[in-house]
Amino acid sequence: MSGTTQTPATTGRAGGGAERATRRTMTYLQAISDGLREEMRADERVFVMGEDVGVFGGAFKVTDGFVDEFGTDRVMDTPLAESGIVGTAVGAAVVGMRPVCEMQFADFIACGFDQLVNVAGKMHYRQGLAVPITVRLPSGGGFSGGPFHSQNPEAWFMHAPGLKVVAPSTPEDAKGMLIKGIRDPNPVVYLEHKHLYRRVKGEVPTGTYETDFSARIAREGDDLVVIAYGAMVHTALEATAPEALDGASVEVLDLRSLVPLDEEAILASVRKCSKVVVLDEANATCAAGAQVASLIAERAFEDLDGPIVRVATPDVPIPFSPPLEQAVLPGVERVKEACRDLLAY
Amino acid sequence: MATTVRPTAAADGVPDVPGHLTRADRTELLRAMLSMRLIEERAMSLYRQGRVPGSFYDGFGQEAVSAGAAFAMAAEDRLCILHRDLAAHVVRGVEPARILAQYMGRATGVTRGRDGNVHFGDKDRGCVGMVSMLPDMMLVATGMAMAFKLRGEARAALTFFGDGSTSRGDFHEALNWAAVQRLPVIFVLENNQYAYSTPTALQYAVPPIERAGAYGMPGETVDGNDVEAMFEAVRVARERAVAGGGPTLIEAQTMRMHGHAAHDDMRYVPAEQLAAWRERDPIDLQERRLKALEEPVDVAALRAEVQAEVDAATETALAAPMPDPATARDGVFAEEAVPLGDGRAPWSGFAREAAR
Structure with missing residues (x-):
């Protein structure tokens, strides 16, 4: 897998020669x-x-x-x-x-x-x-x-x-x-x-x-990219499965690291897809997604075919009761809807 | 866990000599205090000339606390040093020219212009500089001691903090943690009567030293203007620490004789309080002590020697370049982790131990 390097602790064991990691x-x-x-x-x-x-x-x-x-x-x-x-x-x-x-x-x-x-x-x-x-x-x-x-x-x-x-x-x-x-x-x-x-x-x-502290492509696509990290990567994958969006080809970029932020991976995906949804579970203001959106606006504006769309938790404390919590945390349906709107833009 | 109070020096009397200091040691203690005072006096005049950016903070009148405490620490021990403790840096071996360059924000200062005034520690001499949030370093020193204990090493950590610091949570967290884990750490409370303008009466209802027993460690109040009493208290605490006896809280009673910083005229301090403490200047006390020895120390010559050192250091520091603006973004992240190095430990007792 890209970004994964085997270190000496798992290779070169006594008598093992080229023992492969299982x-x-x-x-x-x-x-x-x-x-x-x-x-x-x-x-x-x-x-x-x-x-x-x-x-x-x-x-x-x-x-x-x-x-x-x-x-x-x-x-x-x-x-x-x-x-x-x-x-x-x-x-x-x-x-x-x-x-x-x-x-x-x-x-x-x-x-x-x-x-x-x-x-x-x-x-x-x-x-x-x-x-x-x-x-x-x-x-x-x-x-x-x-x-x-x-x-x-x-x-x-x-x-x-x-x-x-x-x-x-x-x-x-x-x-x-x-x-x-x-x-x-x-x-x-x-x-x-x-x-x-x-x-x-x-x-x-x-x-x-x-x-490595770098991004990875969780799923390749070229119509739109959803940029996410942590649990939201799974939300993005589910929301943008081909059958979920009428066959649209949606890339999911898993940031993995926020500092350092893999700016080149972000820009490459945006340049390829031209449409971008930035997804995070944190409260929206000054969130990691805001930094990503700012980067794209500064350095990939000419490559965009639509507005940068952000999906995040509104600026409220996370409520306890399930209907309230589900109303604020980004879920599969919200992401799907954001993608659908942007694909149609 | 009884709290003991050491007798303080009478205004015109000189207390007994601890048995662990040679004549050379006692002279070194005076030298460290003189270095601190003369460096800070020079820095203050550089500040007034506009050569020291920001403000300027000194420890005039408190020299005995850091000189005596640092003198009791071994080369492999580690220290977290506060802003009125310049003598600790001197004892550990930081050159006066680097200190003066530090004040002036020069490239050759200890932090290479990254941080100002007394916010520095020389990593190659086992010292970590303070941050402005007091007393954060109490926990850092506690963690150093925790590592020494985990590794079974006979080493100790020491941290300074002030009377104002006793109000913050990290004071509690550190004392409690160190006592629970019985760590080799020495907490030196530098009680200089004021936290900026706030007197101790507005800081605490119970004298902090009385809390030592409640946390589960010995506590001792020391005359913070007597450098040999400071040395002795820390020597005993260190001996206990490295023998597995856990932490100690030492309260050094002293007085901040200048304002919080150069801009502070400290009109809030009663004149009679200052006058009383002026009679008990730590450098005067040690000079009288050394002059009264059977073989008196030539104090005037020592003073001239230190003054010449500071003069030379000033020239060096003034000739040093300012940092290159192109480097302002450098060094936010480390490429490798190199732990703190050992410092100077001039006390003759360590040489005697090593010879044994």
Whole structure:
């Protein structure tokens, strides 16, 4: 798969010669666990810290069973203190560790915002000191989590210089991008959409490998492109299946990484398709999709055959009750309608 | 977990000598304080000449806190240094010319013009510079100590913060976290009586040192104007930390003798409060102490030596170029992660340990 590079940890095993990586089917959640476990085996500097990640295995069970293999020092149950989690991770990182922080829900990173944005993000620019931390954010809505368990806070961090922000949509990318993030010398904000955890399955290479922080084409097409990331990639694929749109050929571009943003991949798809829907689950104002729309308007205006269409969550807190939540989150029907209108433009 | 209060130096008396300092050590402590004062005096005059952009922050009257504390830290220890702690940088080995270049935003300053005034730490000397959000670095130091403990290393981290910082959540999170995990970290509360213009009476109802026991760590109030008392308190705390005894909260009682920054005339500070503290200047105290030794130290010669160093450093810094505007976007992201390096640790005790 493009952007995936096999790393020495899975090749050149003793006596193995050209041993080939095997693939296993797993859920998105299992792939995250697998990546974390493999990287902890490969690099003793890597450790996990967060609330209830130890014996309990994490609120979503990403670190289930880790304590048995790695012990409570490397699978650390911390006090309930998000600023503390990010701040101490920074301290551990600058003396040679590779901490992986779990926020119990992405929403709680608000309490660690200052440490992430002001301390971690600016450290290298100011002092030339690298901060290799990974902060895992279980994000997104769609299951009555309400206003404090459903947010997509990626844009907060896209706006803060010095942070990388990634949001994989498939199990294979989830594992490869987590490993790449842990190895990256910079703070990496890793968004794992909760709605993908057990819903999405796929083949995942065993061992360790890195997936680039770049976009990938999830489905080729040439009449229109939907640009999305995270869970919305799956919404886009469903909404634009050929049978759903009278045979129209719709490309789906999975951004995978928001910082760095793969500008050339975006522009290439737009130039090919000439019509673009930018889809994200976050609140619309200043969202990742707004940045993508701005880029297209600046650099591909002449290639467009219609207005840039945005589909996103309106600027409201994510409501609890299912009919209210479904009324605000972008769903298959809304995306389909947006595509249909734009195709007819 | 009893809180102890160390006797402070009487206005005209000189307290007993701790047994861990040689005559050379005690002279070094004075040298570090003199460096801080003379560098900052020079920086203030450069500021008045318009050569220091932004504002200027100094630690006049607080020199003993950072000089004494940093002197007790080993080369492999790590420090998070605050804005009135210039002597800690000096002790760790940062050259005065780089400090003055830092103030003036020159390319040769510690942050190469990326950050201003005292917002710097020399990564190659085991130091991390502060951010303006106080006391964020308490958590960073706690995390350093957490890594030392995870790896089973006999090292400690130290962080400074002020009386105003005790009101913020990170103060609580760091003290609690460090105590729960029993980490080798030393928290130095630099109580200089004012957070900008806000006196401690508006900052807390319970003296912060009394909270140490509640968090589960020893706490000690030290005369922050006595550099040897500061050294001794941190030496003991460090010894406990590296032996697995956990964190310590040290409150250094001192006074901010200048405004929050150069623009602040601090009319809110009563004149009699300043006058009382002026009698207890940390550099005067150490000079008197060294002059009274059986083999007195030539304090005037030391002062002249440091002044000459600062003069030379000023020339070097003034000759240094400003950063190239074309580099303004460089270095937001790191290409590789290199952990902090070791700093200078001039205390003779470390050399004695190494020789053993």
